[in-house]
Amino acid sequence: MPELPSNLKLLLIGNSSVGKSSLLLRFTDDDFISEEETAATIGVDFKVKSITLDGHKYRLSIWDTAGQERFRTLTSSYYRGAQGVILVYDTTSRATFDELLKWFKEIDTYCSEGVVKMVVGNKVDKEFSRQVTTEEGRAFAHRMGTLFIECSAKTKVGVEEAFKELVARVS
Secondary structure (H helix, E strand, C coil), X not given: CCCCCEEEEEEEECCCCCCHHHHHHHHHHCCXXXXXXXXXXXXXXXXXXXXXXXXXXXXXXXXXXXXXXXXXXXXXXXXXXXXXXXXXXXXXXXXXXXXXXXXXXXXXXXXXXXXXXXXXEECCCCHHHCCCCHHHHHHHHHHHCCEEEECCCCCCCCHHHXXXXXXXXXX
């Protein structure tokens, strides 16, 4: 009898315009839509992707949450049952990095204690506009006791690695 996949619920959270939807689209559909062509997520978006990691099958339910304050009332429902959370900031925006602590507080409030967290610095393809160094991101993640990776939804760099590392730690 074939092995049934393990179901995992993962969340993407962070400020508006950090690239959460772009990371999700790149990982699930290997596609990218430029900032000019995208619209802000309204409420919550959701995609499913099946992967095999170390011979084990996983069915990932990935929730992409709106970063805008006006959608905060949806918070508790989408955090419920999450096993992994990716906190995304934009490496070209110091403000999105500085807000990570606020997102960690939400996780502490709404997620179960054992949830695996990963800090992801997105948009590393825009190196010339960088406002947050790799070292700063890594040091912050270390202080918070979480995983860390930088990536680019545009160029694919680090995207698959981020999701696979999170799944490996969750399982």
